[in-house]
Amino acid sequence: xxxxxxxxxxxxxxxxxxxxxxxxxxxxxxxxxxxxxxxxxxxxxxxxxxxxxxxxxxxxxxxxxxxxxxxxxxxxxxxxxxxxxxxxxxxxxxxxxxxxxxxxxxxxxxxxxxxxxxxxxxxxxxxxxxxxxxxxxxxxxxxxxxxxxxxxxxxxxxxxxxxxxxxxxxxxxxxxxxxxxxxxxxxxxxxxxxxxxxxxxxxxxxxxxxxxxxxxxxxxxxxxxxxxxxxxxxxxxxxxxxxxxxxxxxxxxxxxxxxxxxxxxxxxxxxxxxxxxxxxxxxxxxxxxxxxxxxxxxxxxxxxxxxxxxxxxxxxxxxxxxxxxxxxxxxxxxxxxxxxxxxxxxxxxxxxxxxxxxxxxxxxxxxxxxxxxxxxxxxxxxxxxxxxxxxxxxxxxxxxxxxxxxxxxxxxxxxxxxxxxxxxxxxxxxxxxxxxxxxxxxxxxxxxxxxxxxxxxxx
Ligand code: ADP
Ligand code: MG
Numbered sequence: 001x002x003x004x005x006x007x008x009x010x011x012x013x014x015x016x017x018x019x020x021x022x023x024x025x026x027x028x029x030x031x032x033x034x035x036x037x038x039x040x041x042x043x044x045x046x047x048x049x050x051x052x053x054x055x056x057x058x059x060x061x062x063x064x065x066x067x068x069x070x071x072x073x074x075x076x077x078x079x080x081x082x083x084x085x086x087x088x089x090x091x092x093x094x095x096x097x098x099x100x101x102x103x104x105x106x107x108x109x110x111x112x113x114x115x116x117x118x119x120x121x122x123x124x125x126x127x128x129x130x131x132x133x134x135x136x137x138x139x140x141x142x143x144x145x146x147x148x149x150x151x152x153x154x155x156x157x158x159x160x161x162x163x164x165x166x167x168x169x170x171x172x173x174x175x176x177x178x179x180x181x182x183x184x185x186x187x188x189x190x191x192x193x194x195x196x197x198x199x200x201x202x203x204x205x206x207x208x209x210x211x212x213x214x215x216x217x218x219x220x221x222x223x224x225x226x227x228x229x230x231x232x233x234x235x236x237x238x239x240x241x242x243x244x245x246x247x248x249x250x251x252x253x254x255x256x257x258x259x260x261x262x263x264x265x266x267x268x269x270x271x272x273x274x275x276x277x278x279x280x281x282x283x284x285x286x287x288x289x290x291x292x293x294x295x296x297x298x299x300x301x302x303x304x305x306x307x308x309x310x311x312x313x314x315x316x317x318x319x320x321x322x323x324x325x326x327x328x329x330x331x332x333x334x335x336x337x338x339x340x341x342x343x344x345x346x347x348x349x350x351x352x353x354x355x356x357x358x359x360x361x362x363x364x365x366x367x368x369x370x371x372x373x374x375x376x377x378x379x380x381x382x383x384x385x386x387x388x389x390x391x392x393x394x395x396x397x398x399x400x401x402x403x404x405x406x407x408x409x410x411x412x413x414x415x416x417x418x419x420x421x422x423x424x425x426x427x428x429x430x431x432x433x434x435x436x437x438x439x440x441x442x443x444x445x446x447x448x449x450x451x452x453x454x455x456x457x458x459x
Pocket of ligand 2: 170171172227
């Protein structure tokens, strides 16, 4: 083994070992924020940005971390992980640990997943569960944080603040927390509602002189979840009221979970003292799903319709619908519905037809001929070799680029494209396509070349 390259810093060597021990994406999620403060054979001091990460690492990755520290320090150091960044204000100890049963709670067993307490008129979507949530690099952290909070509300990560743009799963995660709590902690009083409901209740309470009962309702819950909290912007009095609700619950160690379309600091016209409170616990961002996650979601949603889409269709959808998960669901629905009303099998043609409105029209001016000529010129290889049988690397790569562009830019089927390139079958085209696509994700230069070729071919 050659990791003890002497001129690399200790942390880099530790990170290298960790990277080898855990999947890349997990390394990114859990260890990227970690810093090494000091390391001797007896003692290792590390920091992480928040308590959530700390506990997760202690729970799941302590073994690998310890091995790495041993290896790099040459001893068996005692490990200390501290919170590095900003100090979290001390949580005031709550009155009693055991949640008090709510007098207002409906009789159990609860017949249906309607939420539960107070004036929340929300009916939970039965599909918005953790089981139905597909994690991936774009949402692993919020997903894990939501699970942790659902498993031990009020204990560690408070508040949990989830943010991300529309259609990426915020409501799904909030409701998944509710489902799990209702299942496992029927003793808890849970209140889930939209920010708008909170605002409306407040305005009504003020108008009717019922502030006392309003306050009682909101300040005597064990878990308060407010969806789309950014709607508090521009609502000064509601913000004020929410501020006090927050303080009361927080000081009593009650769990608060919020979602928003942007991070706390970017919600316009929200009071600074709220912004800072939102950041006390864990702030977790949901990003746009990556390709692999889109594939998994499409597959799952298709199965939900009782259909299994062929690989080719799944990939086609995953490539073309990138905006958000709600749109992906819409696309899967369209395909499934069209197949069922026309009694046709789901294939690429049907998918193209179903999504005609969502997709840019495949540019009809682009021909495979044009692609081959452009690529041949760019790589300095003969056109006839690209279309022939030769397998040498100097030809194989440009040929794969041709197949990639043909698939992206024309509406020819895989079989047609394969036929064009020396009678290769559709799996070869699919393979070439995936390979180039994947390589271009890591290789900026290739991505750039593809862009240029695309421009040339389409103009
Ligand atoms: P938001 O509240 O962020 O606007 P939603 O929670 O309403 O988004 O999600 C939009 C749709 O996408 C919902 O039907 C939800 O079930 C689905 N969805 C979002 N994220 C995922 C995921 N990771 N796995 C499966 N379905 C998801
Ligand atoms: Mg939502």
